[in-house]
Amino acid sequence: MGEVHRGKGGPGRDACRTPRARGDRSRASANGAGLAAAFLMAIAGTHGAAAEGGDPGKGEKLYRSCKSCHEIGANARNGVGPHLDGLFGRAAGSLEGFKYSSAMKELGRNGLVWNEFTLDVYLEKPREFVPGTRMSFRGMRDRDDRLHVIAYLKALSVNAPAGPEAAPVLARAEMGAVAMQLDGDAAYGEYLSSECVTCHQMSGRADGIPSIVGWPKDSFIRALFEYKTNIRSHQVMQNMTVNLGNEEIAALAAYFGALDPQ
Amino acid sequence: MPQLTRRGFSVLAGASAATLAMPYYARAQGKPKAVVIGGGAGGGTAARYMAKDAGDEMDVTLIEANAMYTTCFFSNLYLGGFRTFESITHGYDTLASNYGITVVNAMADMVDRDAKTVALADGSKVPYDRLIVAPGIDLIYDSVPGYSEAAAEIMPHSWKAGPQTQLLKAKLDAIENGQQIVMVAPPNPYRCPPGPYERVSMFAHMLKSKGLNDSKIVIIDPKPKFSKQALFQEGWDKHYPGMIEWYGPDVHGGIVGVDPSTGEVETDLDIFTGDLVNVIPAQKAGMIAAKAGLTNDSGFCPIDPYSMRSKMDENIFVLGDACIAGDMPKSGFSANSQAKVAAMTIRGDLIDARVFPAKYSNTCWSLIETNDGVKVGAQYAPSDEKIASTSKFISQTGEDAAVRQATYEESIGWYEGITTDIFGA
Ligand SMILES: Cc1cc2nc3c(=O)[nH]c(=O)nc-3n(C[C@H](O)[C@H](O)[C@H](O)COP(=O)(O)OP(=O)(O)OC[C@H]3O[C@@H](n4cnc5c(N)ncnc54)[C@H](O)[C@@H]3O)c2cc1C
Numbered sequence: 202m203g204e205v206h207r208g209k210g211g212p213g214r215d216a217c218r219t220p221r222a223r224g225d226r227s228r229a230s231a232n233g234a235g236l237a238a239a240f241l242m243a244i245a246g247t248h249g250a251a252a253e254g255g256d257p258g259k260g261e262k263l264y265r266s267c268k269s270c271h272e273i274g275a276n277a278r279n280g281v282g283p284h285l286d287g288l289f290g291r292a293a294g295s296l297e298g299f300k301y302s303s304a305m306k307e308l309g310r311n312g313l314v315w316n317e318f319t320l321d322v323y324l325e326k327p328r329e330f331v332p333g334t335r336m337s338f339r340g341m342r343d344r345d346d347r348l349h350v351i352a353y354l355k356a357l358s359v360n361a362p363a364g365p366e367a368a369p370v371l372a373r374a375e376m377g378a379v380a381m382q383l384d385g386d387a388a389y390g391e392y393l394s395s396e397c398v399t400c401h402q403m404s405g406r407a408d409g410i411p412s413i414v415g416w417p418k419d420s421f422i423r424a425l426f427e428y429k430t431n432i433r434s435h436q437v438m439q440n441m442t443v444n445l446g447n448e449e450i451a452a453l454a455a456y457f458g459a460l461d462p463q
Numbered sequence: 464m465p466q467l468t469r470r471g472f473s474v475l476a477g478a479s480a481a482t483l484a485m486p487y488y489a490r491a492q493g494k495p496k497a498v499v500i501g502g503g504a505g506g507g508t509a510a511r512y513m514a515k516d517a518g519d520e521m522d523v524t525l526i527e528a529n530a531m532y533t534t535c536f537f538s539n540l541y542l543g544g545f546r547t548f549e550s551i552t553h554g555y556d557t558l559a560s561n562y563g564i565t566v567v568n569a570m571a572d573m574v575d576r577d578a579k580t581v582a583l584a585d586g587s588k589v590p591y592d593r594l595i596v597a598p599g600i601d602l603i604y605d606s607v608p609g610y611s612e613a614a615a616e617i618m619p620h621s622w623k624a625g626p627q628t629q630l631l632k633a634k635l636d637a638i639e640n641g642q643q644i645v646m647v648a649p650p651n652p653y654r655c656p657p658g659p660y661e662r663v664s665m666f667a668h669m670l671k672s673k674g675l676n677d678s679k680i681v682i683i684d685p686k687p688k689f690s691k692q693a694l695f696q697e698g699w700d701k702h703y704p705g706m707i708e709w710y711g712p713d714v715h716g717g718i719v720g721v722d723p724s725t726g727e728v729e730t731d732l733d734i735f736t737g738d739l740v741n742v743i744p745a746q747k748a749g750m751i752a753a754k755a756g757l758t759n760d761s762g763f764c765p766i767d768p769y770s771m772r773s774k775m776d777e778n779i780f781v782l783g784d785a786c787i788a789g790d791m792p793k794s795g796f797s798a799n800s801q802a803k804v805a806a807m808t809i810r811g812d813l814i815d816a817r818v819f820p821a822k823y824s825n826t827c828w829s830l831i832e833t834n835d836g837v838k839v840g841a842q843y844a845p846s847d848e849k850i851a852s853t854s855k856f857i858s859q860t861g862e863d864a865a866v867r868q869a870t871y872e873e874s875i876g877w878y879e880g881i882t883t884d885i886f887g888a
Contacts, residue, residue, distance in 0.1 A: 392819045395512065395803040399796060400826075400873075400880045404888060409876025436856040437826055437840060437873070443854045444822075444842055 255345075260353025263346050267338070273357045282336060288315050289358050293331075304333030308430060311447075312376040320351050322432060330431055332443075377426040381419050383451035390456025393449055396441070397457075405462025414460040421454040494522045495813035498581055498591035500571045500751055502527030502555060504534075505783030505798030506597035507885040512806035514562040520814045524565040524589055525558065526581060532886075533624035535655065536795045537878055540830060542632050543665030544672075551624070557887040571598075574755035576776050593809045596757060596764070596773070597782040597798065598749025599623070600654050603762075606745035607647060608720030617723040618740040622654065634739045635669055641677040644670075645728050645737030647718060648684040652763070653746045654784045654793040656690035657839070661829035662741070664695065667703040668832055681735050682709045683718060683728055690792075691829060691839055697860045698831035748785035755779070763787045768845035769821050771805040780805040788823075789849030790841070796825045799881055821845050828874035834864070836871030 264273075270282035277284035283299040293313040294305035301309075308331060313319060323330045324347050326340045341347050394403075397413070405412040413421070427433035429442040445453070499510045502525050510525040517523070533552045540546045555566045567589065573582040574596075580588040602620060604611045610618065621631040638644065644666055648659045663680055670678045688711070689695075699707045716731025721742055728735045728742075747753070747762030757764045757775050764781040765774040768789060773779040782805055783798030791797045800823045810816035826840030841855035858870060 388817060389819055392803075392807060392817075393822070396800065396822060396824055398880060398884055399799055399824075400877045402880050402883055404883075406879070407876070408879040409872040409874075410880060436858070437838070440826075440840055440842055440854055440856050441824070444844075 255348035255350075255352025255355075257349070257353040257356040260349035260351070260356075263341075263350045264353050266341075267350070270336075270338075273354065285354060285358075287358055288320075288354055289317075291315050293319075302331075302333050302335040304331050305335070310379060311426065312378045313430065317351055317355070319432075320354070321347050324350065376430070376432075377419075377422040377450070380422045380426070380447040380450045380454070383447060385418075385451035385453070385455025386448070387452065387455045387459060389449070390452035390454070393445075393453050394456050397453070400437075403460065405460070412462060414457050415462050416454075416458055418454045418458050421458060422450055425450050425453070494520065495592045496522045496524065496590060497593050497595070497809055497813065498524045498526065498589055499595040499597060500526050500574075500581060501595075501597035501599060501749065501783075502529075502532060502558075502566070503597060503599050503783065503798065504536075504795035504881070504885055505599075505802045506595060507532070507555075507558065508799045508802035509595050509597065509780075509782060509806045510564050511558055511562055511885065511887050512803055513809060514558075514564045516806070516816070517810050517814055521810070522565070523563070524567060524591075525555070526567045526569060526571045526583070526589065527555065528568075528570045529625070530554070530568055533628060534795065534878075534882065535622070535624040535658070536881075538621070538624045538628045539658065539662045539665045541628065542635060542662065543668045543830070545665075545830070545833075548629060548632075553882060553886045555886070561887055571751050572754075574751065574779075576755065576779070579778060591778070592813055593778055593780070595780045595782060595802075595805055595809070596752055596755065596785065597802070598751050598785055600746040600784045600793075601749050603745040603747055606650070607718060607742055609723070610721050610742050610744055614721070614723040615742070618721060618726075618742045620743050621741065622649075622658075622743050622746070631739075631741060635666060638670065638675060638678060638739060640675040642675075642738035643678060643736065644680045644739045644741070645726075645735050646680070646682045647721065647728055647740070647742040647744075648682055648686065648689070649743040650685040650745050652793060653743070655827070656792050656794075657695075657827055657829045659743055660689055660691065660695045661831075663707060664698065664703075664829070664831045667699065667706050670706065671703055676706075678706070680707045681737070682707070683715055683730060683735060684709060684711050685718060687711045687713065691837060691857065693860050694837045694858055695829075695831065698835060698837070702832040702835070746784075748781075752781060752785045757781055759787075761787065768847075768850045770808040771801050771821075772808065780809065789843070790852040791823060791825055791843055791850050792827065794825055794827050795881065796827060796877075797823070799884060800824050823850055826877070828870065828877065830871060830874070834868040834871050836867055836874055838870055838874070 270280055271285045272278055272280055273285040277286040279296065279299045283296045291314065292309040293315060294301040294309035324341050327334050327336050327338055341350065400410045401413045403414065405414040425442050425445065428435060428438040429445065431439055497513050499506045506525065510523050513521060514523040531552050531554050537546050537551045541548055541551055558564045559566045570584040571581050572584045574594065575582065579592065580590050581594065582588050602622060615627065619627050619631040619634065621627040646659060646663060663682060666680050714732065719729040719731065721728050721740065726737050726740055728737065728740060748758050748764055752758050752764050757773050757779065759765050764786045766772060766781050766786045767774060771780045771782055773781050782801045784793040788797060788801065804821040804823065807818055811818035823843040824841065826838055828836055828838045830836050837858035839857040841852045843850050844853050
C-alpha cells in the first residue's frame with residue numbers, strides 16, 4: 202500500500218506533477234477487494250494510519266460532544282442524530298426510520314461506508330465531506346481527538362453488535378458502485394468531455410495537469426467520486442464533479458476510457 | 464431542461480424542396496454553412512468543435528482579422544518575464560489543415576441578417592446558415608478623458624494582446640530605479656476581472672527582481688473593490704511590501720483625465736505622474752456586434768442562456784467577451800466553454816446532431832509572484848433569466864507555498880490544454 206498512499210497524498214500535487222502510470226492504478230484497485238481498500242487508498246495520504254493509537258478512554262470524554270444527538274451501545278435508539286451502534290461497516294444514511302439528509306442517503310447509495318478512514322474525514326469537517334449534511338456539528342479539527350473518539354466508537358461497536366435494522370445494506374458496495382454498473386452513453390460523454398479538455402489534453406499529454414485518457418472504467422469513476430466527496434481534495438476537481446450524477450460520470454468514463462493516449 | 468425551439472430552420476438538411484429555398488452559393492456546395500467571426504478563445508473553439516464533430520456534413524468558415532493571435536491570457540506572464548512572446552502567439556494553420564476549416568484572413572465589415580451574408584472589408588460576401596459572432600471587446604477610449612487610440616501609443620492599454628503588449632513590455636523594461644508606474648484600472652464589466660491586478664503583480668515582480676526598490680506602482684481604480692482582492696493584497700504585502708498602492712474611488716474621488724504629453728493622471732484628490740502609465744479604459748462588444756444590431760444599451764449582446772443564441776436573431780450566436788453571460792466573467796475559459804454549447808446547438812440546428820443540456824464552467828488563475836499562483840472558479844447552468852453560477856471556489860489566504868506552487872503548475876497545464884482546444888493539434 203505504501204506507494205499507493207504516497208500517490209494519492211496531500212492535495213494531489215504528486216498526481217499533478219508526475220501522473221502515475223496506468224498500470225499502477227489498476228494494481229491499486231484490484232488490490233484488497235471492495236470498500237475498505239478503496240477508502241484506504243483514497244484517504245491514507247491525508248489521513249494517516251487510521252485510528253491506531255486512539256485511546257477509547259479519552260474518546261469517551263470527547264464523545265460528550267456527540268452525546269446530545271447520538272446514542273451508542275446495545276438498544277441504542279435514534280435521536281436528533283441516528284444511533285451509532287454497529288457503525289463500522291454500515292452504509293452511510295442507511296438506518297430505517299431515521300430522516301437523513303438526501304446528501305447523506307445518496308452517498309450511502311453510492312457506496313460510502315463508515316470505517317476509521319471515512320469517519321476521520323467526516324468528523325474533521327462534516328459539512329465539507331458531506332455538503333448538505335443535516336448534522337450541525339462544526340467538526341473536530343484536532344487529529345488526536347478524532348482518533349480517540351473513533352477508538353471509542355469502535356470499542357462500543359464491537360461490544361454491542363448492530364441490531365437487525367442496522368444491517369449493512371450496501372456495506373459491500375464500493376464508492377461509485379452505481380455508476381460502475383451503468384453503460385455509459387459515450388456520445389453524452391463526448392459532449393461532457395469538452396468541459397474537461399480545456400485542462401486535460403485529449404492526446405493524453407500532461408503538462409502540469411494529469412492525463413485522463415484510456416483509464417479503466419472503475420478507476421476513472423472512483424477518482425471522480427473521490428473528488429466529488431472530497432476524499433481526495435482538490436478545489437478545481439471538486440467543483441468540476443459536484444454537479445455530475447451517476448449517468449454523467451459513467452458517460453465520461455465510457456468516452457475517455459475508449460481514447461488512446463497518443 | 465427546456466430547449467429553445469431549434470427546428471424550423473432544418474430545411475437545409477438536404478431534401479430537394481429545401482434545396483430550392485437555399486441561396487445559390489449554399490446549393491453549389493449542398494452543405495449547411497456555419498461561419499464564425501473572430502478567431503479568438505470563443506470563435507476558434509467554436510469553429511474547431513463544429514468542424515471536428517460535424518465532419519463532412521457542414522462547411523465551417525472562420526473569419527479572422529489577424530494572421531496570428533496572441534493570447535491575452537498569460538500576456539501578464541510575458542510582461543513578468545515568465546513567458547516569451549512567441550509562446551503566447553498562435554496561428555490558424557492547424558485549424559485549416561487538420562480540421563478542414565476555411566480560414567479567411569480578413570476583417571468582417573458588416574452582417575446582412577436578411578440575406579444571411581457577412582461582408583468583408585474588400586466587399587466580398589460570405590454566406591451563412593448559422594453565424595457565430597465572437598469579436599471580443601472594443602475599447603471605449605474616451606471613457607477616460609484625454610485618452611484616445613493615438614494616446615495608447617504613449618500610455619498603452621495592452622488589453623488586446625499583440626503590439627500593445629510588446630509596447631508595454633518595452634516601457635516596463637525601460638523603467639529605472641525611482642521611476643513610477645501608474646495604472647488606471649477599468650470599470651465593470653471588462654474582460655478578465657483579476658487581469659489588472661495580476662498585471663500589477665508582474666510589474667512589481669520585474670521591479671523587485673531588478674532591484675528597483677525605490678520605484679512604486681499606483682493603481683487608480685474606479686471600482687471600490689476588485690476580484691481576488693484579499694489574495695492579491697496579501698500577496699503584495701508579502702512579496703512587495705510598500706511597493707504597490709491601490710486607491711479606490713472613495714480615496715481618489717474620481718478620475719478627471721489623463722495627459723499623455725506629461726504622463727499625468729488627474730483625480731479629484733491629486734495628480735499622479737507615471738513614467739509608465741497603463742490606461743485600461745471601459746469596454747464594449749467588438750464593433751461588428753453593434754453594426755450587426757446584436758447589442759443592447761449595455762454595449763454587449765444579450766443571448767439565450769440555454770444555447771448562446773442571440774436574442775436579436777435566431778440564426779446568430781454570440782460568444783465570449785461580446786455577450787452578456789450572466790454570472791460568468793469575461794474570460795478565455797468562459798468563451799471556450801460557451802463555444803462548445805453554441806457549436807453543439809448549431810450542429811443540432813443544421814445537421815440534426817444530438818443536443819445535450821448546456822453546461823458552463825470557468826477557472827481563472829493569477830500569478831502573484833514566482834510559484835505563488837491563486838485561482839477562482841465556478842460551474843454554471845442556464846436558467847430562463849441568465850447563466851447562473853451553481854457552485855464556486857476560490858484560493859484561500861494563508862495557503863502554504865506548496866499549494867500555491869501546485870496552483871501555478873496547474874495553470875501552465877491549463878494553458879497548454881486550452882490553446883490546444885482552441886487552435887487544434
Ligand atoms: C491581461 C489579460 C489577462 C487575461 N488573462 C486571462 C486568464 O488568465 N484566463 C482567462 O480565461 N482569460 C484571461 N483573459 C481574458 C481573455 O483574454 C478574454 O476573455 C478572451 O480572449 C475572450 O475571448 P473572445 O473569443 O471573446 O475574444 P478574443 O479572444 O479577443 O477574440 C476575438 C477575435 O476576433 C477578431 N475580430 C474582432 N472583430 C473582428 C472582425 N470584425 N472581423 C474579423 N475578426 C475580428 C479579433 O482579431 C480577435 O482575434 C485575460 C485578458 C487580459 C487582457
